[in-house]
Every structure is written in C-alpha cells, then in structure tokens.
Amino acid sequence: MATTSPILTAAPAMPSTTTGRTRRFWRTGAIAGVAASAANMAVVLAARAADVEVSVDHERIPVVGFAQLTLVGAVLGVLLASVIAKRARRPRHLFVTVTAVLTALSIVPDVLVDTDTSSKLVLAATHLLAAVIIVPALAARVPE
Numbered sequence: 001m002a003t004t005s006p007i008l009t010a011a012p013a014m015p016s017t018t019t020g021r022t023r024r025f026w027r028t029g030a031i032a033g034v035a036a037s038a039a040n041m042a043v044v045l046a047a048r049a050a051d052v053e054v055s056v057d058h059e060r061i062p063v064v065g066f067a068q069l070t071l072v073g074a075v076l077g078v079l080l081a082s083v084i085a086k087r088a089r090r091p092r093h094l095f096v097t098v099t100a101v102l103t104a105l106s107i108v109p110d111v112l113v114d115t116d117t118s119s120k121l122v123l124a125a126t127h128l129l130a131a132v133i134i135v136p137a138l139a140a141r142v143p144e
Contacts, residue, residue: 021082021085021141021143022082024141025078025081025082025085025138025141026078028078028137028138028140028141029074029075029077029078029081029134029137029138030074031137032074032133032134032137032138033070033071033073033074033075033134034071035133036070036073036074036129036130036133036134037066037067037068037070037071037074037130038067039129039130039133040066040067040070040126040129040130041063041064041066041067043122043125043126043129044061044063044066044122044126045063047118047122048063052118052119052122053116053119054119054122054123055115055119056113056114056115056119056123057113057114057115058114058115066126070126070130073106073130073131073134074130074134077099077134077135077138078138080095080098080099081095081138081139081141081142084098084142085142085143090144091142091143091144092139092142092143092144095138095139095142096135096139099131099135099138099139100131100135103127103128103131103135106127107124107127107128110123110124110127111124
C-alpha cells in the first residue's frame with residue numbers, strides 16, 4: 001500500500017505576487033494607455049479645429065499616430081514599472097522620478113523640430129497629457 005507524503009503533495013498553483021503585480025500593471029497600463037490615447041486624439045482634433053496644423057517638417061501628423069505612440073508610451077511605462085517594482089529599494093519614488101525625467105526629455109524633440117510654435121505647443125501638450133494620465137495610474141500599483 002502506497003502512501004502519499006505531505007511533503008510531496010503538490011499544492012495548487014497560485015500566482016506569485018510578482019506575477020499578480022505584473023498582470024495588474026498590464027491591465028492598468030492598458031486602461032490608462034487607451035484613455036491617454038483618446039485624450040491626445042481629442043487635443044489634436046481640437047487644435048486642428050482651431051487651425052493648428054500639428055505638423056512636422058511641413059507634413060501633417062495623422063491623428064491615429066498620436067494614439068499609437070501614446071500606447072507605445074504606456075507599454076514602456078508598464079515595462080519600467082515592472083522592472084523597478086522588482087529591483088528598487090523605494091520603487092514608487094524611483095518610478096515617479098524616472099518617468100518625470102523621461103517625460104521632460106520626450107518634450108525636447110518637440111521643441112527642436114521644424115514646425116511652427118503652435119504645433120510645438122500641441123506636441124508638447126500631448127506628451128504631458130499622456131504622462132498625467134498614465135504615470136499616476138501605474139504609480140498607484142508600484143509598491144511604496
């Protein structure tokens with residue numbers, strides 16, 4: 001008669017806190033990314049309604065391009081939050097600091113690009129708007 005040792009009994013598979021946290025980052029990032037994309041498209045459409053071309057090198061940027069690049073930013077934010085949450089001593093503080101610096105750096109090309117001032121302002125505003133929506137949403141999921 002064979003008996004099963006309690007040591008060898010398999011426990012039900014439970015997601016680790018890291019796996020659960022990563023899933024929450026992706027869910028939060030997706031929701032915030034879609035919200036930020038919609039907000040950025042609305043800003044660009046409003047700017048165009050006010051006769052701001054929103055162009056670079058005299059080429060009009062497609063509205064959907066703003067949504068796509070905003071989603072890329074959300075994905076990068078999720079990846080950054082995941083890595084920092086696993087490795088940093090003060091993860092939330094580091095995440096907010098790094099994303100603030102990266103947001104500021106993301107505006108540099110907007111200032112340097114060959115376009116009119118109003119387009120530069122709209123381009124910079126879309127970066128700031130995306131950060132204002134995505135960063136706090138993800139930061140709330142990053143441990144203290």
